[in-house]
Amino acid sequence: xxxxxxxxxxxxxxxxxxxxxxxxxxxxxxxxxxxxxxxxxxxxxxxxxxxxxxxxxxxxxxxxxxxxxxxxxxxxxxxxxxxxxxxxxxxxxxxxxxxxxxxxxxxxxxxxxxxxxxxxxxxxxxxxxxxxxxxxxxxxxxxxxxxxxxxxxxxxxxxxxxxxxxxxxxxxxxxxxxxxxxxxxxxxxxxxxxxxxxxxxxxxxxxxxxxxxxxxxxxxxxxxxxxxxxxxxxxxxxxxxxxxxxxxxxxxxxxxxxxxxxxxxxxxxxxxxxxxxxxxxxxxxxxxxxxxxxxxxxxxxxxxxxxxxxxxxxxxxxxxxxxxxxxxxxxxxxxxxxxxxxxxxxxxxxxxxxxxxxxxxxxxxxxxxxxxxxxxxxxxxxxxxxxxxxxxxxxxxxxxxxxxxxxxxxxxxxxxxxxxxxxxxxxxxxxxxxxxxxxxxxxxxxxxxxxxxxxxxxxxxxxxxxxxxxxxxxxxxxxxxxxxxxxx
Numbered sequence: 001x002x003x004x005x006x007x008x009x010x011x012x013x014x015x016x017x018x019x020x021x022x023x024x025x026x027x028x029x030x031x032x033x034x035x036x037x038x039x040x041x042x043x044x045x046x047x048x049x050x051x052x053x054x055x056x057x058x059x060x061x062x063x064x065x066x067x068x069x070x071x072x073x074x075x076x077x078x079x080x081x082x083x084x085x086x087x088x089x090x091x092x093x094x095x096x097x098x099x100x101x102x103x104x105x106x107x108x109x110x111x112x113x114x115x116x117x118x119x120x121x122x123x124x125x126x127x128x129x130x131x132x133x134x135x136x137x138x139x140x141x142x143x144x145x146x147x148x149x150x151x152x153x154x155x156x157x158x159x160x161x162x163x164x165x166x167x168x169x170x171x172x173x174x175x176x177x178x179x180x181x182x183x184x185x186x187x188x189x190x191x192x193x194x195x196x197x198x199x200x201x202x203x204x205x206x207x208x209x210x211x212x213x214x215x216x217x218x219x220x221x222x223x224x225x226x227x228x229x230x231x232x233x234x235x236x237x238x239x240x241x242x243x244x245x246x247x248x249x250x251x252x253x254x255x256x257x258x259x260x261x262x263x264x265x266x267x268x269x270x271x272x273x274x275x276x277x278x279x280x281x282x283x284x285x286x287x288x289x290x291x292x293x294x295x296x297x298x299x300x301x302x303x304x305x306x307x308x309x310x311x312x313x314x315x316x317x318x319x320x321x322x323x324x325x326x327x328x329x330x331x332x333x334x335x336x337x338x339x340x341x342x343x344x345x346x347x348x349x350x351x352x353x354x355x356x357x358x359x360x361x362x363x364x365x366x367x368x369x370x371x372x373x374x375x376x377x378x379x380x381x382x383x384x385x386x387x388x389x390x391x392x393x394x395x396x397x398x399x400x401x402x403x404x405x406x407x408x409x410x411x412x413x414x415x416x417x418x419x420x421x422x423x424x425x426x427x428x429x430x431x432x433x434x435x436x437x438x439x440x441x442x443x444x445x446x447x448x449x450x451x452x453x454x455x456x457x458x459x460x461x462x463x464x465x466x467x468x469x470x471x472x473x474x475x476x477x478x479x480x481x482x483x484x485x486x487x488x
Contacts, residue, residue, distance in 0.1 A: 010087040015080060018044050027087065044085070067091045092252075100255060117158045118435035124158065124453035125435075126364035127151040129372055132456040155453055171212050172310070174333055177241040177263050178202040180216055188224050195234030196227075203242035207263040209330045215306045222299040223267040223326055230271025230324065238268045243332060254313045254329060261332040262312075268325040273318045282316060352464060354401035355379045359389035359417055360433070361409045369404065369433075372456050373463070386412030393421045400425045401467060407434035429466050 010030045013022035023031075023039035033039050068091075073084040128151045134144035181200055189198050220239070227237045241264065248259045274282070283304040303326075307314050311331050318324035356378045360366035363384075370380045381396065383389035386409055393400060403421050405414035412420075418430045435452050 010089070012039075012044065012085040012087075014044050014083045014085055016082070020044060021082075030087070030089070067094050096252065096255070120154065120158045121435035121452040122362040122365050124151055124154050126362075126368045128155070128453045128455055129368040129459075133372070133375075151453070158453075171214070172210050173213065174208055174210055175213050175216070177207040177209060177216075177265050177330070180213060181220065181239050181241055181265075184217060184220055188221075192224065192228050192237060196231055197236045198224075199236060199238045201238070201240040203240065206243040206261070206332055207241050208333045209263045209310075210333050211310045211330065212306070216310075219303050219306050219328070220265070220267070222303050226299060227267060227269035227271060227324070230269055230273070235270035235323075238266070240264075240266045240268075242266075244329075246329070254315065256308075256313055257329060262329040263332050265328040265330070266325065268323065270323045273320045273322045273324055275320050279316055279318055283314070352377050352460075352467065354467065355381065355396070355399060356463075357381045357383065357389055357392060357396075357400050357403045357405075357421065357428070359383040359386055359403070359405040359409065359414065361385055361406060365406075365433075369459065372459060376460055376463075378463075385409045386414060386417030389417050390420050393424050396425075400428045402429045402431055402463060404431045404433060404463075407432050431462065431466055 009024075010027035011022075011024045012020055012027055015021050020039050020042050023036045025036055028034070028036045028039050031039060067089075069088045071086045073086075075082055075084065127147065131144055131148040131151055135141065135148060138144050181202075185198065185200060192198055224237055224239070231237075243261065243263050245261055246254070246257060246259050251257050251259045282300050284301065304314055307328055307330070312329050315327045315329075316324065317327075356373055358366060358370055358373070358380055360369065361384055366382060366384065370382050373380050381389075381392045381400075383392055386405070389403070389405065390412070400421070403418055405417055407414040409417075414432055414434070418428075418432075422428055422430075433452065433454075
């Protein structure tokens with residue numbers, strides 16, 4: 001009933017002298033009166049929205065004073081000129097419109113960042129593979145190590161960009177938020193220093209979520225480090241976990257969430273806070289208020305990307321001098337928490353024999369991958385696109401043991417190229433590489449994934465895994481696909 005009353009128009013009827021002759025209950029409540037009869041006879045100028053309405057709006061979680069739309073219709077009631085004054089509280093609508101504009105801006109930035117990251121992935125792949133070779137052969141090992149480290153730093157930045165764009169592949173499993181926070185306490189306290197007190201609190205037991213634990217640790221670390229930087233003179237950081245139920249009305253405050261059960265993670269500090277202009281740009285990549293050399297502005301964009309990709313939302317409340325509070329909502333899981341063993345093979349790459357057909361439209365990637373495969377012992381047929389790969393397959397009279405193909409190429413895509421090559425060489429296994437991770441999880445459902453940029457050892461290990469351990473299955477080493485089709 002309260003929500004309905006809040007949304008309905010507030011109406012007055014005013015005579016020529018400016019006196020109220022009629023008020024509906026909604027307007028009476030808005031003006032601070034208990035009944036419409038209390039408004040009758042009062043001057044319309046005396047019915048300005050009182051300050052307590054603004055205070056109530058802020059207490060309800062809205063930023064700033066309430067906003068109203070008004071319509072005035074003049075008419076005559078017999079010989080008397082009258083005016084109908086209708087006011088509607090549009091505070092919530094304006095707030096949702098602003099959130100929608102911010103969301104659309106972030107989506108556009110995400111698409112741009114994803115495309116840029118794809119190009120950098122190709123560059124970094126070539127640098128990584130060639131630096132691997134230099135580390136093995138050159139006598140100037142120090143210089144080669146610096147090249148390799150620079151490539152690793154570039155890789156970390158690209159992964160941060162992809163995380164913001166919600167295109168960085170995750171490895172989710174069922175975990176407890178309070179368990180993650182508890183496991184990090186020993187690491188966070190030294191990072192905060194002696195002049196900042198860390199307080200952790202858990203409310204309730206229903207905080208099981210399906211997330212990537214390492215990425216969620218990164219979220220907490222980024223938020224705590226931001227809190228530390230906002231308190232150079234010391235203060236408090238509070239991390240709390242819990243659960244809540246969002247009604248249909250409450251879910252409207254969090255675009256992207258549906259009504260239901262959610263786990264919450266809150267990181268609050270007593271630091272310097274921020275103004276509204278800074279808060280609006282908080283999740284933009286490379287936006288930072290820190291001095292040059294103190295940060296690249298990717299910490300909060302990573303938080304946004306990881307949480308969004310995990311099906312949750314991030315909201316921030318802050319005022320200058322009043323600290324900052326970051327609230328994360330993540331969908332609760334009804335499954336029972338259980339320990340999940342993480343396994344992995346670390347077999348040595350060794351050497352190999354056989355014929356590999358390679359299709360990659362980026363010259364630097366194609367050249368470096370081919371070079372390393374030939375160094376390992378494979379015969380390599382190189383193609384710049386799917387059509388050329390198909391021509392090479394037709395002309396080749398022997399076996400093609402493995403077809404390594406980029407997924408997104410000009411003309412024929414990698415998926416179609418593999419299907420057609422297999423019609424000519426049914427024995428051929430498939431290995432997909434690409435710089436687009438956006439749809440890898442759906443395009444390559446059930447396939448093993450290896451994302452660009454990859455090292456020489458990673459490539460050699462995956463090739464051997466496919467040819468030696470899974471001779472009857474096509475394993476996709478995928479860095480994403482922009483195609484919705486299933487990879488063969």
